[in-house]
Amino acid sequence: MINNVGDFLKSHEIKPSYQRVKIYEYLMESKEHPTVEVIYSALHPEIPTLSKTTVYNTLKVFIEKGIAMAITIDENEVRFDAEVNMHGHFKCLECQKVFDFDVETLDIGNDAMDGFQVVEQQLFFYGLCNHCNHES
Amino acid sequence: MINNVGDFLKSHEIKPSYQRVKIYEYLMESKEHPTVEVIYSALHPEIPTLSKTTVYNTLKVFIEKGIAMAITIDENEVRFDAEVNMHGHFKCLECQKVFDFDVETLDIGNDAMDGFQVVEQQLFFYGLCNHCNHES
DNA sequence: GTATCTGCAAAACATTTGCAATTCT
DNA sequence: AGAATTGCAAATGTTTTGCAGATAC
Numbered sequence: 001m002i003n004n005v006g007d008f009l010k011s012h013e014i015k016p017s018y019q020r021v022k023i024y025e026y027l028m029e030s031k032e033h034p035t036v037e038v039i040y041s042a043l044h045p046e047i048p049t050l051s052k053t054t055v056y057n058t059l060k061v062f063i064e065k066g067i068a069m070a071i072t073i074d075e076n077e078v079r080f081d082a083e084v085n086m087h088g089h090f091k092c093l094e095c096q097k098v099f100d101f102d103v104e105t106l107d108i109g110n111d112a113m114d115g116f117q118v119v120e121q122q123l124f125f126y127g128l129c130n131h132c133n134h135e136s
Numbered sequence: 137m138i139n140n141v142g143d144f145l146k147s148h149e150i151k152p153s154y155q156r157v158k159i160y161e162y163l164m165e166s167k168e169h170p171t172v173e174v175i176y177s178a179l180h181p182e183i184p185t186l187s188k189t190t191v192y193n194t195l196k197v198f199i200e201k202g203i204a205m206a207i208t209i210d211e212n213e214v215r216f217d218a219e220v221n222m223h224g225h226f227k228c229l230e231c232q233k234v235f236d237f238d239v240e241t242l243d244i245g246n247d248a249m250d251g252f253q254v255v256e257q258q259l260f261f262y263g264l265c266n267h268c269n270h271e272s
Numbered sequence: 273g274t275a276t277c278t279g280c281a282a283a284a285c286a287t288t289t290g291c292a293a294t295t296c297t
Numbered sequence: 298a299g300a301a302t303t304g305c306a307a308a309t310g311t312t313t314t315g316c317a318g319a320t321a322c
Contacts, residue, residue, distance in 0.1 A: 015276075015277080015321085017276095017277065017278085017320085017321085019277085019278075020277095035311095036311080036312080037310095037311085049278085049279075050278090050279085051278070051279040051280070052279090052311095052312090053278075053279055053280080053312095053313085053314090054277080054278055054279065056311095056312065056313080057277080057278080057279095070211055072208040072209065072210070072211055072260075073208065074208070075206060075208055075214050075287095076286090076287080076310075076311075077310085077311065077312095078211050078311090078312090088244065090249070090252060090254075093255065099252075101244075101249060102244075103244045104244065105243065105244070106243075106244060107241065107242075107243040107244075108224065108237075108238075108239045108240065108241070108242060108243075108259070113226070113237060113261070114266075115265075115266035115269060115270070116226055116235075116261075116263060116264070116265055116266055116269065117263045117264040117269045118226075118261045118262070118263040119229065119262050119263040119264070120261070120262040120263070121259075121260070121261055121262075122258075122259075122260040122261075122262075123244070123257075123258075123259055123260075124208075124257070124258040124259075124260070125249070125252075125254045125256070125257055125258075126254070126255050126256040126257075126258075127252060127253045127254040127255040127256070128252070128253040128255070129251075129252055130250075130251035130252055133251060133252065133253045134251070151296090151301075151302080153295085153296090153301090153302065153303085155302085155303075156302095171286090172286080172287085173285095173286085185303085185304075186303090186304085187303070187304040187305070188286095188287090188304090189287095189288085189289095189303075189304055189305080190302080190303055190304065192286095192287070192288080193302080193303080193304095211312090212285080212286075212311090212312075213285085213286060213287095214286085214287090
């Protein structure tokens with residue numbers, strides 16, 4: 001876990017403005033893969049002058065500098081995650097929640113990717129989560 | 137390959153209207169994972185009365201009936217694919233093209249999904265395609 | 273004091289909705 | 298005729314852009 005967000009941002013060539021620190025802290029602590037709307041609504045009470053534009057700008061900077069990633073598991077809006085190490089995402093079609101799951105080794109059992117340089121991987125599963133599955 | 141699209145749609149409980157047949161034919165023959173805009177622009181010359189609403193409606197029906205799938209590999213717009221069997225998608229960050237690749241076995245090397253019922257899987261890779269990789 | 277960052281307002285898109293006209297059987 | 302389908306126009310929602318004011322070094 002990161003103990004000083006300001007220093008962490010600096011070490012990634014990001015100037016640690018008040019807004020950026022707060023947004024990164026929220027993203028790091030939240031496990032719900034928040035959208036821009038969720039981040040904005042969560043921080044607005046504490047930072048009344050905050051604008052969605054700043055949230056968008058800030059997340060773009062985080063992604064460019066490699067300390068956050070965009071998750072396109074929804075069709076309509078983009079979610080964000082401060083966990084950039086390889087892991088999968090499961091979206092429950094019932095409660096709409098998005099869960100992380102470990103991906104120890106991603107073996108697709110072929111060598112079809114010859115000549116393609118992979119920079120990023122996204123693994124999305126859709127279905128019923130533990131809780132919703134046992135209700136129905 | 138499907139030789140009679142009308143019969144194919146009927147066999148999936150979809151009434152084969154002129155527009156639906158044309159849209160499915162285009163989706164099946166196109167290998168570029170088209171967006172609504174691309175489908176509409178491609179078919180509009182041939183079907184001047186076609187509307188984007190119909191393209192949206194039709195794709196929604198196809199997905200509900202299981203003969204097409206939505207691909208959220210882009211952040212802004214949804215792509216569509218008539219190939220519903222398991223396969224992966226690779227998006228080139230340079231030329232923006234989306235390629236299919238085989239996924240023979242998807243082994244994530246753990247058993248973290250206990251109690252979760254998986255209905256659909258999406259595997260997205262991002263990077264440089266064969267062509268763009270050898271240029272730079 | 274100059275760069276950068278922020279945030280408002282407007283614009284730009286993708287997608288959805290309401291509804292009337294059309295089509296098919 | 299009756300039910301489903303189509304398509305126009307308007308609404309909605311997300312994201313981007315232009316720019317002026319605020320902030321930081």
